[in-house]
Amino acid sequence: MRTHDFLSQNSYLNGLKCQKFAWEYKHARDNFPKLEKATASLFDYGHMIGDKAQELYTNGILACENEMPFSDYLIHCKELLEKRVPIFELGLMFKNLYAQSDILNPVGDDQWDLIEVKSGRAIADVNYHDVAFQRYVYLNAGININRCFIMHVIPGSKAGQNCNAKDIFQLVDVTDKLPAYSAIVEDSICQLLETWKQDKSPNICPGKQCSKPYKCRLYDICNKKDKEVKVTVLGSGSKGNSIVIESAKSAIMIDAGFDAPEILSKLASAQIAKNKISSLFITHEHSDHIKGAKELSENLSIPVYLHNNVFTKSKWVNLDAAQVSLFRQWDKIDVADFIVTPIPVLHDTIAPVGYIVECKSSGEKISIVTDAGFLQEPAIKAMKNSDIIMLESNHDIKTLHNSQRPDFLKDRIAGYKGHLSNNQCGYVLSQIVGKRTSEIILLHRSEDCNTEELAANYANNVLKKLGRCDINLQVAKQYEPISI
Numbered sequence: 386m387r388t389h390d391f392l393s394q395n396s397y398l399n400g401l402k403c404q405k406f407a408w409e410y411k412h413a414r415d416n417f418p419k420l421e422k423a424t425a426s427l428f429d430y431g432h433m434i435g436d437k438a439q440e441l442y443t444n445g446i447l448a449c450e451n452e453m454p455f456s457d458y459l460i461h462c463k464e465l466l467e468k469r470v471p472i473f474e475l476g477l478m479f480k481n482l483y484a485q486s487d488i489l490n491p492v493g494d495d496q497w498d499l500i501e502v503k504s505g506r507a508i509a510d511v512n513y514h515d516v517a518f519q520r521y522v523y524l525n526a527g528i529n530i531n532r533c534f535i536m537h538v539i540p541g542s543k544a545g546q547n548c549n550a551k552d553i554f555q556l557v558d559v560t561d562k563l564p565a566y567s568a569i570v571e572d573s574i575c576q577l578l579e580t581w582k583q584d585k586s587p588n589i590c591p592g593k594q595c596s597k598p599y600k601c602r603l604y605d606i607c608n609k610k611d612k613e614v615k616v617t618v619l620g621s622g623s624k625g626n627s628i629v630i631e632s633a634k635s636a637i638m639i640d641a642g643f644d645a646p647e648i649l650s651k652l653a654s655a656q657i658a659k660n661k662i663s664s665l666f667i668t669h670e671h672s673d674h675i676k677g678a679k680e681l682s683e684n685l686s687i688p689v690y691l692h693n694n695v696f697t698k699s700k701w702v703n704l705d706a707a708q709v710s711l712f713r714q715w716d717k718i719d720v721a722d723f724i725v726t727p728i729p730v731l732h733d734t735i736a737p738v739g740y741i742v743e744c745k746s747s748g749e750k751i752s753i754v755t756d757a758g759f760l761q762e763p764a765i766k767a768m769k770n771s772d773i774i775m776l777e778s779n780h781d782i783k784t785l786h787n788s789q790r791p792d793f794l795k796d797r798i799a800g801y802k803g804h805l806s807n808n809q810c811g812y813v814l815s816q817i818v819g820k821r822t823s824e825i826i827l828l829h830r831s832e833d834c835n836t837e838e839l840a841a842n843y844a845n846n847v848l849k850k851l852g853r854c855d856i857n858l859q860v861a862k863q864y865e866p867i868s869i
């Protein structure tokens with residue numbers, strides 16, 4: 386039975402608690418973290434208490450014993466009303482509003498008492514709102530409601546599977562308390578419907594609502610501590626690439642595709658202390674990634690990490706054996722505050738890699754992939770759910786084909802050993818963005834076959850489909866540093 390296309394009492398209560406949660410619940414529920422064990426057992430306990438309360442009404446009937454289509458269930462519920470016996474979990478619609486009461490108990494010839502069962506040992510504000518919404522829907526659906534009750538567990542009683550229902554419940558008439566709660570029902574419904582219409586969730590500051598009456602499922606996402614890792618792209622594109630990843634304690638550089646003096650000046654303008662950089666990692670031997678490596682390594686006295694085959698086989702590498710540290714794909718390289726894992730990518734060089742960088746002190750994971758015509762499944766798997774994703778979005782395929790470039794070059798760029806297009810980048814993002822992901826930087830944008838706007842649009846459309854409008858997306862620039 387599918388009920389969440391309507392505004393149900395759950396949605397209503399979500400909206401009262403937090404409009405952000407209500408929006409996320411409506412539009413991006415599939416991305417929610419799993420229920421924590423403690424919360425799941427609370428819900429199980431609630432169901433057990435609900436079943437227990439039904440034992441008090443021996444002639445009662447359950448409205449929905451078997452799975453049935455929702456429309457059939459609504460007809461069935463209306464028919465049950467004719468029987469004039471206690472009904473459990475009766476669902477009714479009024480316009481696009483849906484309410485389901487725990488117990489509806491007949492009174493006199495045509496009236497009903499509405500009884501809401503709660504597993505708590507006292508009545509909370511949210512319980513009154515719950516009853517007020519149900520009453521509103523029922524009255525408008527033509528049910529003659531007499532009085533409203535909340536049945537809660539008696540403090541100090543032992544509520545369990547085998548207890549006697551008569552010993553554990555207290556029935557409280559809350560009818561006279563309801564007017565204040567009923568007064569806001571219509572406005573609250575309108576507000577929620579407006580929120581649902583928005584194309585992203587409202588910006589709500591975390592507060593008491595995040596942990597009371599229970600911890601919100603989005604708590605860890607909304608209350609995320611400030612990131613420790615800072616990423617600066619000194620420049621990205623066919624004229625040079627260099628990225629610095631810093632923790633509080635240390636920093637590493639990925640690629641040195643500008644002359645060393647230019648890199649040093651870019652570091653200074655980005656206010657990065659050059660002595661903090663403990664090592665340089667090379668993705669591949671194209672000049673726009675390795676040009677300044679030798680001189681920078683000498684200047685800063687840092688090792689250059691690169692793939693074993695790139696060092697031994699490439700004629701483009703001018704590094705001395707003394708200044709290199711060689712690795713193979715999937716090695717776990719422990720440097721300063723980071724564990725760096727080179728992952729294979731496809732590109733027209735000897736052994737191109739991307740990197741997964743994990744910060745030891747903060748636990749953050751950063752994935753960096755540029756210059757890749759294609760990514761195989763193991764690399765995609767390794768990049769999944771990174772806190773920060775840095776991924777190539779090189780060209781717009783149509784603009785590339787319409788460009789003045791010679792055909793062999795077009796084929797090379799678009800080929801599986803070339804560069805990721807906006808489209809391909811979008812596909813990879815759709816596979817790897819996870820609940821931890823908070824930042825994305827698009828890399829290596831072609832200056833004449835792409836625009837910042839096009840690249841960002843492709844990626845943003847993917848994020849929209851994933852319901853992840855909260856992720857901060859930037860496009861790296863060729864000539865000026867950007868930081869997150």
Ligand code: SF4
Binds near residue numbers: 602603604608
């Ligand atoms: S954690 Fe707090 S701010 Fe975030 S959705 Fe939940 S209640 Fe709203």
Ligand SMILES: [Zn+2]
Binds near residue numbers: 622671674756829
């Ligand atoms: Zn390049």
Ligand SMILES: [Zn+2]
Binds near residue numbers: 669671732756
């Ligand atoms: Zn390249």
